Amino acid sequence: MTELPLSPADLSAVLAPLPSARPLPARAYWDEGVFAFDQAEIFGRSWLCVGREDEIARPGEWLLAPLTPAGILVVRGADLAIRAFHNVCRHRAATLLEGACGRLAHLECPYHGWTYELSGALRSAPHAPPGFDRGAHGLSHVRAGVHLGFVFVALDPGVPELERAVGEAPPWLARPELRSLRRGRRVEYEVGANWKLCVENFQESHHFPRVHPALERLTPCDDATSWGGGGGGGPWLGGVMELAPGAETVATGAARGARPLIVPEAERRRVRDAMLFPGLLTSLQPDYLLTYRLTPRAPDRTLVVADTYFHPAAFAPGFDPGDVFAFWDGVNREDRAICERQQRGVRSAGYTPSTYAMVEDGVHAFDRLVARRYLAALGAGTA
Numbered sequence: 212m213t214e215l216p217l218s219p220a221d222l223s224a225v226l227a228p229l230p231s232a233r234p235l236p237a238r239a240y241w242d243e244g245v246f247a248f249d250q251a252e253i254f255g256r257s258w259l260c261v262g263r264e265d266e267i268a269r270p271g272e273w274l275l276a277p278l279t280p281a282g283i284l285v286v287r288g289a290d291l292a293i294r295a296f297h298n299v300c301r302h303r304a305a306t307l308l309e310g311a312c313g314r315l316a317h318l319e320c321p322y323h324g325w326t327y328e329l330s331g332a333l334r335s336a337p338h339a340p341p342g343f344d345r346g347a348h349g350l351s352h353v354r355a356g357v358h359l360g361f362v363f364v365a366l367d368p369g370v371p372e373l374e375r376a377v378g379e380a381p382p383w384l385a386r387p388e389l390r391s392l393r394r395g396r397r398v399e400y401e402v403g404a405n406w407k408l409c410v411e412n413f414q415e416s417h418h419f420p421r422v423h424p425a426l427e428r429l430t431p432c433d434d435a436t437s438w439g440g441g442g443g444g445g446p447w448l449g450g451v452m453e454l455a456p457g458a459e460t461v462a463t464g465a466a467r468g469a470r471p472l473i474v475p476e477a478e479r480r481r482v483r484d485a486m487l488f489p490g491l492l493t494s495l496q497p498d499y500l501l502t503y504r505l506t507p508r509a510p511d512r513t514l515v516v517a518d519t520y521f522h523p524a525a526f527a528p529g530f531d532p533g534d535v536f537a538f539w540d541g542v543n544r545e546d547r548a549i550c551e552r553q554q555r556g557v558r559s560a561g562y563t564p565s566t567y568a569m570v571e572d573g574v575h576a577f578d579r580l581v582a583r584r585y586l587a588a589l590g591a592g593t594a
Contacts, residue, residue: 219591225582229575234564240405246510251404253489253584254278258356258363258376260491260504261285262521264395266312267349267362269294271329274312276364276515277506281306283353283364286318288329295355295364296331301348306418312576316352333550360390361491381438381449381485383495392473392500392520395532398514398544399516404550405557406490406507409515409582412550413484413492413503416452422549423476423542429458429465430482437573448576449485460497462534470532471522488580498522499535511554518542552579 217236224233239245240580260524261276267287274296276283283308284298298306305322317334326334331350336343354365359512360382363373370376402409407533412418416432430452458465472479472590475555483495490505508514520537556562567575 214244215248215585215588216242217585217589218586219586219589222582222589223591224380225575225578226586227533229567229569229572232575233569234408234567234574235578236525236564237557237562239581239585240554241510242542243510245558246405246507247587249489249507252588253581254366254507256370257489258370258373259489260363260487260502261295262360262362262504263392263502263518264293264360264362264390264452265358269314271314271316272312273308273315274308274362275308276414277405278364278366282308283366284318284350285362285364286329290330293355293357293362294329294331295353296350297353297494299351300325301350303331303335332522348400359384360392376446378445378447380447380487381482381483384485389473389495390499391523393523393526394453395499395519395521395525396541397516397518398535398540399514400547401508402513402547402550403511404513404514404547405510406505406513406552407577408550408553408557409485409505409546410490410492410577411574412553413544414448414450414577415488415571415582416450417568417570418549422545426542427460429455429461431455432570435570437576438483439557446488446580447485448488448573448580449483450573452482452484454482454497460499463537463538464534466534467498467529468534469525471524472497472523473500486577488577498525499532501539502563515543541566 217238221236225235234434256452259278262274266274267285270287273284273286276285282298282502283295285295287293298308300320302325305320307318307320322335327350328334331352333345337344354368356363358373358377373546416435419432436451438448438451439445459467465582479497485493492503494501502518504516506514514567
């Protein structure tokens with residue numbers, strides 16, 4: 212196990228009740244050793260979301276998840292099964308595919324032409340020696356599964372089965388009709404901050420009035436409540452916000468227009484956020500779903516893949532979700548900037564963690580999940 216350069220005393224303080232708890236030590240956000248632990252023992256031992264099932268709906272469709280230096284290749288097979296592989300040829304280690312997604316009939320190495328079936332089996336190996344066993348040299352498999360319309364992979368073969376590992380999702384994400392949503396846009400960007408700062412920022416609305424005044428006008432932070440977490444240590448945490456009077460959705464102009472609802476009529480006045488530990492963030496709006504997938508790149512760099520999904524019926528002639536995209540482009544820039552200011556601050560000798568605000572129960576719940584992982588690695592008990 213990767214060595215963890217943190218103190219059990221500092222971590223135990225995170226587990227105290229909210230009024231007396233102390234946030235994670237500053238070192239947790241910049242130390243190379245902590246980052247190596249996060250990569251190996253948190254992201255490396257969790258089910259990680261790599262997209263939605265509809266992205267690879269047809270045989271031969273693939274996506275490449277940036278979870279390793281070479282990437283993890285996720286493919287829909289001829290038998291409609293979803294499989295995942297390390298994106299590496301078994302001959303001389305060249306990566307098989309580049310880019311984000313595509314469709315093909317088989318996999319072929321661009322270096323020496325080794326070819327593989329969509330199942331990962333080796334089809335041909337030019338100039339292989341006599342007696343070479345093709346059956347023993349297929350692509351290296353990675354566990355894959357689908358839950359709630361999301362596609363997941365697990366780099367560690369020893370993690371529990373998917374549904375057991377992710378536990379009970381928020382009820383609003385479990386509605387079967389959400390599985391039919393279609394993606395309207397994907398944006399990728401990098402935040403110059405530790406992945407934990409990015410999640411903590413998502414876990415509270417306390418910063419809205421100062422950082423997101425436009426968002427505060429539509430979903431006032433005083434009307435936000437938390438969901439899940441508590442002392443149970445489950446991997447899902449969430450929150451509910453009420454739309455301000457007169458607002459139909461969260462977008463420039465606050466109007467839904469012709470976009471169909473993707474929630475029941477009784478839920479049309481609410482926004483529901485949920486985080487699946489460690490790096491999937493979701494926000495269910497009345498007429499669209501936002502997802503953010505976080506991949507740590509360095510102690511102070513995090514890749515974010517942001518997708519926006521709509522009701523299938525929305526994709527009619529004249530459909531223009533520019534009001535949604537423009538609004539969230541602004542909010543995401545604001546979040547990126549404030550997280551990067553935090554990252555600079557945690558490296559300062561003048562910063563020592565003090566306390567949580569009493570409205571930061573969602574941040575505290577997330578930090579408790581992290582602290583428990585750290586304490587377990589240190590062989591210390593958890594509360």
